[in-house]
Amino acid sequence: MLKSVPGNGSRPPPDTGAAASEAGSRQEAGIGPHPASMQASIHASPADIDVGADLDARDILRDAMSHFVAMIEDSSVMAVLSFDRNGVVRLWNSASAALYQIATADALGKSMRELLSHPEREQEFSAVVQQIWDTGVPTMPAEWQVSTRGGRALTVYSTMLPVFRQGAVSQILCMDVDVTGRKQAEVSALMAREGHFHALFDSSADAIMQIEEARFLDVNPAAQKLFGYAEKPTLVGRFMEDISPPRQPDGKPSYEKARAMLRLAQQKGNHRFEWQYLDSKHEPFWCEVLITAIPIDHGPLLYAVVRDISKRKSDQQSLHLAAQVFQNSREAILIADRHRRIMSVNEAFTDITGFRPDEVIGKAPPMLRTGLHDPKFYRTIWDQLTASDHWQGELLGTRKGGPVYPQWLSITVVRNHRHQVCNYIAIFSDISERKATEDKTRHIAEHDFLTGLPNRLLLLDRLGQAIGAAERTSGQLAILFLDLDRFKSINDSMGHHIGDKLLQVVAERLKRCVRSVDTVSRQGGDEFVILLINPGGQAHAAHIAANVLRSLAMPCKIENYEIVITTCIGISIYPGDGKDIDMLIKNADLAMYHAKQSGRNGYQFFNDDMNLRIVERTSMENSLKQALAQGDFFLEYQPEIDIASGRIIGAEALLRWRHPELGLLSPARFIPIADDCGLANAIGNWVLTTACRQARVWLDDGMPMVVSVNMSVSQLRQKDLLQSVTDVLQQTGLDPKYLELEITEGILMGTDDRTVETMKALRKLGIKLALDDFGTGFSSLSDLKRFSIDKLKIDKSFVRDIGDDPDDAAIISAIIAMAKNMNLKVIAEGVETAAQLDFLQAHGCDVYQGYYSSRSLSPQNLARLRAPIDGQSLWH
Numbered sequence: 001m002l003k004s005v006p007g008n009g010s011r012p013p014p015d016t017g018a019a020a021s022e023a024g025s026r027q028e029a030g031i032g033p034h035p036a037s038m039q040a041s042i043h044a045s046p047a048d049i050d051v052g053a054d055l056d057a058r059d060i061l062r063d064a065m066s067h068f069v070a071m072i073e074d075s076s077v078m079a080v081l082s083f084d085r086n087g088v089v090r091l092w093n094s095a096s097a098a099l100y101q102i103a104t105a106d107a108l109g110k111s112m113r114e115l116l117s118h119p120e121r122e123q124e125f126s127a128v129v130q131q132i133w134d135t136g137v138p139t140m141p142a143e144w145q146v147s148t149r150g151g152r153a154l155t156v157y158s159t160m161l162p163v164f165r166q167g168a169v170s171q172i173l174c175m176d177v178d179v180t181g182r183k184q185a186e187v188s189a190l191m192a193r194e195g196h197f198h199a200l201f202d203s204s205a206d207a208i209m210q211i212e213e214a215r216f217l218d219v220n221p222a223a224q225k226l227f228g229y230a231e232k233p234t235l236v237g238r239f240m241e242d243i244s245p246p247r248q249p250d251g252k253p254s255y256e257k258a259r260a261m262l263r264l265a266q267q268k269g270n271h272r273f274e275w276q277y278l279d280s281k282h283e284p285f286w287c288e289v290l291i292t293a294i295p296i297d298h299g300p301l302l303y304a305v306v307r308d309i310s311k312r313k314s315d316q317q318s319l320h321l322a323a324q325v326f327q328n329s330r331e332a333i334l335i336a337d338r339h340r341r342i343m344s345v346n347e348a349f350t351d352i353t354g355f356r357p358d359e360v361i362g363k364a365p366p367m368l369r370t371g372l373h374d375p376k377f378y379r380t381i382w383d384q385l386t387a388s389d390h391w392q393g394e395l396l397g398t399r400k401g402g403p404v405y406p407q408w409l410s411i412t413v414v415r416n417h418r419h420q421v422c423n424y425i426a427i428f429s430d431i432s433e434r435k436a437t438e439d440k441t442r443h444i445a446e447h448d449f450l451t452g453l454p455n456r457l458l459l460l461d462r463l464g465q466a467i468g469a470a471e472r473t474s475g476q477l478a479i480l481f482l483d484l485d486r487f488k489s490i491n492d493s494m495g496h497h498i499g500d501k502l503l504q505v506v507a508e509r510l511k512r513c514v515r516s517v518d519t520v521s522r523q524g525g526d527e528f529v530i531l532l533i534n535p536g537g538q539a540h541a542a543h544i545a546a547n548v549l550r551s552l553a554m555p556c557k558i559e560n561y562e563i564v565i566t567t568c569i570g571i572s573i574y575p576g577d578g579k580d581i582d583m584l585i586k587n588a589d590l591a592m593y594h595a596k597q598s599g600r601n602g603y604q605f606f607n608d609d610m611n612l613r614i615v616e617r618t619s620m621e622n623s624l625k626q627a628l629a630q631g632d633f634f635l636e637y638q639p640e641i642d643i644a645s646g647r648i649i650g651a652e653a654l655l656r657w658r659h660p661e662l663g664l665l666s667p668a669r670f671i672p673i674a675d676d677c678g679l680a681n682a683i684g685n686w687v688l689t690t691a692c693r694q695a696r697v698w699l700d701d702g703m704p705m706v707v708s709v710n711m712s713v714s715q716l717r718q719k720d721l722l723q724s725v726t727d728v729l730q731q732t733g734l735d736p737k738y739l740e741l742e743i744t745e746g747i748l749m750g751t752d753d754r755t756v757e758t759m760k761a762l763r764k765l766g767i768k769l770a771l772d773d774f775g776t777g778f779s780s781l782s783d784l785k786r787f788s789i790d791k792l793k794i795d796k797s798f799v800r801d802i803g804d805d806p807d808d809a810a811i812i813s814a815i816i817a818m819a820k821n822m823n824l825k826v827i828a829e830g831v832e833t834a835a836q837l838d839f840l841q842a843h844g845c846d847v848y849q850g851y852y853s854s855r856s857l858s859p860q861n862l863a864r865l866r867a868p869i870d871g872q873s874l875w876h
């Protein structure tokens with residue numbers, strides 16, 4: 001019997017009354033709500049305590065059960081009794097005996113109906129009891145009128161709980177409190193309070209809705225306002241689901257869910273839950289609802305307090321979103337406390353750094369640990385954070401295990417309402433790939449595609465930096481400007497792929513001539529610039545330049561060609577020759593131009609005279625225009641002698657300019673300028689017309705002679721060359737067979753198909769074509785055929801060295817032999833001695849010209865020279 005359970009801490013006997021004895025089989029028993037829904041309740045019988053592995057847990061449970069049983073027994077206030085499914089009383093404590101004035105011994109084993117009845121509500125009481133048996137769920141505490149076997153009428157406030165055994169309800173436990181004395185007073189008090197309640201109901205800021213049988217019985221003004229209904233009757237009488245969307249956000253139908261919520265409130269006394277309502281405009285909004293069941297008479301009245309939690313919900317949503325962003329961001333996110341210790345990191349952080357959260361939390365952020373950058377750099381970050389609460393930039397980070405990688409980091413300071421720093425949020429991404437792409441792109445943008453050398457852009461950048469450094473350290477720089485000699489001819493004659501390979505060879509050789517601090521760059525075409533850092537004076541720069549010349553002049557084999565390339569170098573020195581990039585490069589270029597003028601394969605330092613010559617060149621451009629208009633040009637003619645007969649068979653027209661200040665000028669000095677400034681065609685036409693007119697005069701005077709006219713680059717490329725030559729012949733009335741056009745080998749190499757066609761057309765007219773300076777370029781036999789050449793003119797540089805250089809002599813004899821084979825005439829120019837002439841004659845050269853026979857002459861002098869000896873050999 002429970003009654004016999006000893007006090008605190010003492011062990012209960014194995015059989016303690018009916019309820020306990022049933023549990024004595026060491027099976028689980030529970031008192032109160034179903035065990036599954038009330039895990040904190042006592043679910044073990046004292047007998048359970050004898051089994052199980054954990055002794056401490058058993059002791060605790062045993063004590064708890066003992067306390068509970070003792071509490072029931074000792075309770076003088078609360079009558080506690082129980083009965084089984086047959087209605088047989090199993091427990092009847094002393095308070096029950098006192099309340100119902102039936103002794104415990106008398107009550108135990110008797111039928112409940114025998115002892116107590118419920119006037120007028122017996123059926124209801126039976127239904128409640130049955131519900132507990134059926135559901136295992138305790139009922140709401142309720143007041144019952146009770147008549148005892150002895151005829152006493154009482155009002156008790158009774159709570160009925162199921163007692164479980166082996167998961168099934170085995171008894172019902174009733175805890176009854178006598179409220180008979182208080183009943184009347186309470187009713188009066190309740191009535192009094194009713195007025196206050198209504199005042200409260202009406203003035204409450206919270207929406208309150210009174211619910212009876214699932215319908216709104218009454219609603220307060222705050223509820224009307226919340227739902228947006230001006231009239232109370234619009235809400236009253238409606239069900240909860242009437243002002244809700246058909247389904248709640250969890251997908252459950254509002255109707256079913258509303259009923260479940262009401263049921264729960266009734267069962268538990270109150271129930272709090274979140275609900276989505278619709279306002280009068282059918283806009284959904286979130287509320288928190290607290291439904292409280294107030295037992296009044298026969299059935300509970302429910303009060304719902306409804307609070308709009310839309311804001312809280314949207315805040316929650318924002319928080320949820322923020323959490324999603326935090327976790328799913330591809331950028332690493334790190335949150336640190338005000339001491340700069342990591343509080344939280346996301347997955348991307350681990351992905352990027354390799355550190356798991358537990359390895360970094362509580363520590364300093366790995367990317368801000370000093371060591372990879374100068375401490376000053378980190379100080380700047382913190383200084384800026386202090387000043388502006390934000391910093392972003394690129395820096396190096398370390399991955400777990402040490403690898404360093406570049407990252408883009410942005411740090412934001414979070415402050416509280418008192419403006420104190422409370423957190424730091426750092427977001428960063430691994431920019432290794434981006435950097436690699438950037439580096440690649442930058443490399444492409446800054447380097448020459450063909451040779452891989454720095455291009456002009458990078459050179460300018462490096463030069464800018466070098467000037468800055470030299471300025472600070474009073475250092476020196478040297479700029480070497482290179483332009484390959486006759487590169488265009490190689491390119492045109494051997495093909496661009498050979499030209500490209502040659503440029504690559506040149507680039508490699510140039511790199512080998514300098515130190516790693518120096519820069520070799522390709523400016524484009526066949527131009528290269530070398531930047532020497534602190535060259536150690538002019539002498540060293542000259543030494544490098546000489547090395548470059550030597551290195552480039554070494555023959556190189558590309559495919560089947562053995563090529564010797566030379567270059568000209570112009571040198572400017574910082575700071576003497578210029579203090580800025582433009583000036584230094586311009587002056588080196590100018591010096592290079594002068595090096596070219598002085599012959600191939602040489603170098604020149606810049607000097608101020610060069611500038612003077614540039615000034616001269618500019619003024620010459622202006623004078624050339626005037627010269628043409630004022631008739632300051634004239635032609636001289638150098639006779640061309642047939643070697644076999646010694647007769648003058650033709651003359652080369654050579655242009656002369658009597659400059660007002662500079663005197664008589666050679667065409668070599670002004671034709672390139674005329675070509676550059678667009679006057680070459682006008683001058684060329686003048687020469688052609690004058691020479692043809694002269695040839696016609698000679699013809700008319702009985703001295704038929706072929707006149708040779710030099711063609712400049714621009715002239716040859718002139719679109720209407722054929723037309724203008726035809727026009728001139730027409731104007732002057734000269735038979736085309738008396739006209740010969742001289743084209744230098746270098747010019748010819750750069751011609752396109754259109755020019756070739758023009759040349760063929762000219763030849764068809766009867767005009768002869770001679771290839772000037774032959775031997776200096778790279779024309780092949782096929783070129784000669786392609787250009788319809790009649791005559792080769794051996795360059796005077798070969799003729800000059802006939803006696804001294806066996807190579808030149810060999811070249812000349814080879815040229816003559818080749819020309820003969822191809823039925824071409826050969827003329828040698830620059831013949832100054834009898835020996836040279838003898839050599840040429842011995843090797844079968846057809847014609848010659850040179851100081852040995854005559855310098856260039858005026859037309860009258862030439863006529864005078866030719867007339868007396870017409871028909872005779874003069875120079876044999």
Ligand SMILES: Nc1nc2c(ncn2[C@@H]2O[C@@H]3COP(=O)(O)O[C@H]4[C@@H](O)[C@H](n5cnc6c(=O)[nH]c(N)nc65)O[C@@H]4COP(=O)(O)O[C@H]3[C@H]2O)c(=O)[nH]1
Nearest residue numbers: 653654655666667668671687710711712830831832850851
């Ligand atoms: N050392 C030496 N030199 C000799 C000897 N015989 C002749 N010369 C010079 O050699 C040059 C021969 O002309 P080029 O090779 O066609 O070379 C010419 C030609 O390419 C160009 N030129 C001359 N007249 C014209 C013209 O009307 N139009 C164009 N486009 N160019 C011209 O100017 C170049 C130079 O002409 P010039 O100064 O007149 O110089 C001429 C002539 O005076 C000799 O025995 N020894």
